[in-house]
Structures are given as structure tokens and as C-alpha cells.
Amino acid sequence: MHPDGERILFTEEEIRARVAEMGREISRDYAGRELLVVGILKGAMIFLADLVRSITVPAFFDFIAVSSYGTSTKSSGAVRILKDLDRGIEGRHVLIVEDIVDTGLTLNYLVDNLTARGPASLKVCTLLDKPSRRQKPVEIHYNGFTIPDEFVVGYGLDYNECYRNLPYIMVLSPRVFGGGR
Ligand SMILES: O=P(O)(O)OC[C@H]1O[C@H](OP(=O)(O)OP(=O)(O)O)[C@H](O)[C@@H]1O
Ligand SMILES: Oc1ncnc2cn[nH]c12
Numbered sequence: 001m002h003p004d005g006e007r008i009l010f011t012e013e014e015i016r017a018r019v020a021e022m023g024r025e026i027s028r029d030y031a032g033r034e035l036l037v038v039g040i041l042k043g044a045m046i047f048l049a050d051l052v053r054s055i056t057v058p059a060f061f062d063f064i065a066v067s068s069y070g071t072s073t074k075s076s077g078a079v080r081i082l083k084d085l086d087r088g089i090e091g092r093h094v095l096i097v098e099d100i101v102d103t104g105l106t107l108n109y110l111v112d113n114l115t116a117r118g119p120a121s122l123k124v125c126t127l128l129d130k131p132s133r134r135q136k137p138v139e140i141h142y143n144g145f146t147i148p149d150e151f152v153v154g155y156g157l158d159y160n161e162c163y164r165n166l167p168y169i170m171v172l173s174p175r176v177f178g179g180g181r
């Protein structure tokens with residue numbers, strides 16, 4: 001494990017198996033339809049790349065970049081769109097793909113923003129759910145793992161842009177980010 005880690009929360013194999021299971025479930029639910037997968041950059045990129053290869057219905061991709069954590073372990077509360085979708089989503093079956101739902105501020109904002117654009121349907125898929133810190137409600141339709149109140153990195157998740165390329169998910173040692181959050 002990376003020396004900045006406290007412990008591994010999910011191994012590569014645990015992630016691979018769960019993501020494949022989620023892909024099968026999504027494929028069943030969207031059978032006969034085309035799916036527009038909207039990835040929330042940057043954190044969801046690795047999860048999305050693995051998930052879509054387990055989805056057997058026609059899948060189209062678009063990406064939106066928002067930021068609210070910056071270099072911190074606490075949400076700023078202000079969600080900013082850094083890069084919007086390339087195309088409209090009106091009449092499309094949209095699946096938002098996220099790496100983690102924590103306070104819910106990011107997805108609560110994005111669900112409202114994307115709903116206003118007139119999709120035929122809009123559902124949320126997240127690899128991780130941290131319900132203990134929720135500040136705004138988010139309906140999650142597909143959840144990979146529910147985790148405790150720990151700051152985790154790896155498999156796309158970062159602290160100050162670091163650790164995204166770790167192939168597993170680990171709890172970041174508090175000595176790295178100065179303890180309290
Ligand atoms: O539920 P919340 O408290 O809003 O936190 C979850 C969001 O925060 C992180 O993204 P971040 O804004 O750090 O950008 P990144 O995806 O580029 O890392 C994470 O990837 C989620 O998108
Ligand atoms: O535990 C976590 N690790 C990385 N990014 C975020 C955002 N919210 N919660 C996080």
C-alpha cells in the first residue's frame with residue numbers, strides 16, 4: 001500500500017467484482033434503450049471506464065467537470081461547473097456516474113441542473129456513498145459501496161490531485177491532511 005495510506009478499504013479485486021456486478025444490473029435495467037453516461041470529472045473517470053465495459057446496451061459518453069473540494073478535504077459548498085457537457089440531453093436516458101457522494105452538494109446541484117435540460121430519464125450511479133456527512137439529499141439508484149466517515153483516495157479519488165492512479169481505494173492517513181475535517 002502507498003505509504004500515505006492508513007489502510008486499504010477496497011482491493012483491486014473487490015472493486016473489479018463490484019463494478020462488473022453494477023454493470024450487469026444497469027444492463028438489465030436499460031435493456032432495449034440507449035444510455036447516455038455522464039461522467040463527473042475528474043474523480044469518476046476510472047470508475048466510468050471500467051463500468052461502461054460491463055454495460056451491454058448501447059452507451060454514449062459525455063462529461064461534465066465540477067469542483068467543490070479544491071485542495072481540501074472539506075467541500076467548499078460552492079459547486080462550480082468547470083467544463084459543461086458537449087451536447088444537449090433532451091429526451092435521452094441519462095445515467096450520472098460519480099466516484100463518491102459525500103455531503104451531496106455536488107450531485108444535488110447537478111441533478112437539478114441536468115433535470116432542467118429535459119432528459120427522458122435521469123438516474124445516479126456512484127461507486128461510493130458516505131451517508132454520514134450528507135448535507136443535501138441525493139437519490140442514488142446504483143451504489144457500489146457504503147463507507148464510513150473516512151477520507152479515501154485511489155481509483156480516481158484524490159487529495160489535492162494526488163493518489164488518483166492508485167489501483168485500490170485506501171483511507172488517507174490524517175497526518176497527510178492535518179487530522180480534522
Ligand atoms: O458529495 P460532495 O461532498 O459534493 O463530494 C463529492 C464530490 O467531490 C469530489 O469531487 P471534487 O469536487 O473534489 O473534484 P474531482 O472529481 O475533480 O476530484 C468527488 O469526486 C465528488 O465529485
Ligand atoms: O473521501 C473522499 N475522498 C476524495 N474526495 C472526496 C470528496 N468527498 N469525499 C471524498
Ligand SMILES: [Mg+2]
Nearest residue numbers: 040041042043
Ligand atoms: Mg468529483
